Amino acid sequence: MSELPFRLLPRLDDDNEAFWTGGAAGELRILRCEGCRTWVHPPQPVCPACLGEDLPPTPTSGRAVLHTHTVNHHPWIPGFDPPYVIAIVELPEQVGLRLTTNLVNCAPEDVRIGMALRVCFEAREDGIFLPLFEPDPTS
Amino acid sequence: MNIGERNVCITGVGQSAVGRPLDRKPLALTADACLAAIADAGLTRDDIDGLATYPGGALGNAAPGFAAGGVTEVQELLRLDLDWWNGTAETAGQLGSVITAVGAIAAGFAKHVLCFRTVWEASAQGAGGRRGIGTGGGGGSGVPRFGGEMQWRLPFGAASAANWIAMMAQRHFHEYGTTREQLAWISLNARRNAALNPAAIYRTPLDMETYLGARMISTPFGLYDCDVPVDGSTAFVVSHVDAARDLRHPPIRVEAVGSALRGRPSWDQFDDLTTMALRDASAMMWERTDLGPADVDVAECYDGFSFIALAWLEALGFCAKGEGGPFIDGGTRIARDGEIPLNTHGGQLSAGRLHGYGFLHEACVQLWGEGGERQVRGDPRVGIAAAGGGPLGGCLLLTRE
Numbered sequence: 001m002s003e004l005p006f007r008l009l010p011r012l013d014d015d016n017e018a019f020w021t022g023g024a025a026g027e028l029r030i031l032r033c034e035g036c037r038t039w040v041h042p043p044q045p046v047c048p049a050c051l052g053e054d055l056p057p058t059p060t061s062g063r064a065v066l067h068t069h070t071v072n073h074h075p076w077i078p079g080f081d082p083p084y085v086i087a088i089v090e091l092p093e094q095v096g097l098r099l100t101t102n103l104v105n106c107a108p109e110d111v112r113i114g115m116a117l118r119v120c121f122e123a124r125e126d127g128i129f130l131p132l133f134e135p136d137p138t139s
Numbered sequence: 140m141n142i143g144e145r146n147v148c149i150t151g152v153g154q155s156a157v158g159r160p161l162d163r164k165p166l167a168l169t170a171d172a173c174l175a176a177i178a179d180a181g182l183t184r185d186d187i188d189g190l191a192t193y194p195g196g197a198l199g200n201a202a203p204g205f206a207a208g209g210v211t212e213v214q215e216l217l218r219l220d221l222d223w224w225n226g227t228a229e230t231a232g233q234l235g236s237v238i239t240a241v242g243a244i245a246a247g248f249a250k251h252v253l254c255f256r257t258v259w260e261a262s263a264q265g266a267g268g269r270r271g272i273g274t275g276g277g278g279g280s281g282v283p284r285f286g287g288e289m290q291w292r293l294p295f296g297a298a299s300a301a302n303w304i305a306m307m308a309q310r311h312f313h314e315y316g317t318t319r320e321q322l323a324w325i326s327l328n329a330r331r332n333a334a335l336n337p338a339a340i341y342r343t344p345l346d347m348e349t350y351l352g353a354r355m356i357s358t359p360f361g362l363y364d365c366d367v368p369v370d371g372s373t374a375f376v377v378s379h380v381d382a383a384r385d386l387r388h389p390p391i392r393v394e395a396v397g398s399a400l401r402g403r404p405s406w407d408q409f410d411d412l413t414t415m416a417l418r419d420a421s422a423m424m425w426e427r428t429d430l431g432p433a434d435v436d437v438a439e440c441y442d443g444f445s446f447i448a449l450a451w452l453e454a455l456g457f458c459a460k461g462e463g464g465p466f467i468d469g470g471t472r473i474a475r476d477g478e479i480p481l482n483t484h485g486g487q488l489s490a491g492r493l494h495g496y497g498f499l500h501e502a503c504v505q506l507w508g509e510g511g512e513r514q515v516r517g518d519p520r521v522g523i524a525a526a527g528g529g530p531l532g533g534c535l536l537l538t539r540e
Binding site: 007008009010011012013016041042067068069070071072073074075076077080082084086087088096098099100101102108113114130132 | 268269270271282283284285286288290291292293294295296297298299301302305306307309310313354355356357358359360405406407408410412
């Protein structure tokens, strides 16, 4: 992995492991309530909608729409060099179901709010697969 | 409705020297501001029976110099006997600490609460420039892993509020057609006012060409959309109105407070990223008064990043939702002689990042007519101090008797 940039990484626990490791199977996994079918992110032990407690990690379509973005030019994190595109994407599975991520394989000048995206994963240390997003050529 | 805050007022304000950096320890700056506020009210240390701050000692290391001293350190320093005290970051923005003190006084827990906020970011950052929140580790082994809410942003390099709020601004640009040339007027207006404020950090004129040509930080924010870290401390004495009658100043009554957060407390999950908690805090404040935006003589609104001040103007109802860009364009409506004078001291963009408390300080200065060269004309009696951005926002509507 020597060609990958340094990144600050999440600390895995029972709640977040499915999200951060699902990329090993090519899946973007979000908790979903078995009772009322609400997608719940960030993870919770109880469904905020129906208070059900059966919330298995569930694969999403991997598609998303760009909700907003910024091209970061300032070196906030030593070793993780700008410029890079930070994005908030919304998943089609549910209104308001969003992730903060990076938009990759897209020149900053080609970024457009509303553009169709699909997930791709960056394999990191300890089985972590960071979900990044790129333009969806099939849309 | 019980509007308990109407029994509470601000009776004194104080501020230390403000600089980047100052050769003075942060607790000494805190003492300077606190003692000045107590004297400004016409009180002594013995009169103070409450103490409050943001963000409190526990969050002091969130970023270098972000906080310098919690409640217990200042109680020890000034040897205060306290009936009530509170220091926390989990509140309605920086001024949430003051709103909490207002509540304590209204409930009868204390008569005179000293509120303070000290920053030491200029000294703590040194020559190294600004860093992200919680990113002190650097590369190599032994780098900490992140849980909690920061785990959802830090892996993607979204390490600063500059990034999170830039994305709010970008969404606003997309939905409403707002432009950088419009947004610039928050910064240009601040600098114009700072030129008349001897305590401001940056006082030389700033023009549109320089603003647009500055290096980008996080699009659409360039350097002049970001506030300036400083060393400094600000303090207030917040009092019960029954204990405020014979003090030095005419009391500044708290007409209404806004502390609401009615959406999800998240930088990316909130339903409307173009406003967030500012919408809710403003709505609550206006629900608690018969006054309205047209009654306000001066507005001091948080500008840690330029866009936040625009978002406050919309949320507070000085213009319609989405119309903030055209409203501030040209800088006439928000000038000191305009419809709604904004950030008359220069804001955090030019006067320095005193982190929320500077706005309440300036609102009181203006309502007491002590603004000197920058004093707004007429006889301002109604002011707003609003602070915070994203899921953190709080505001106070103030009236001078």
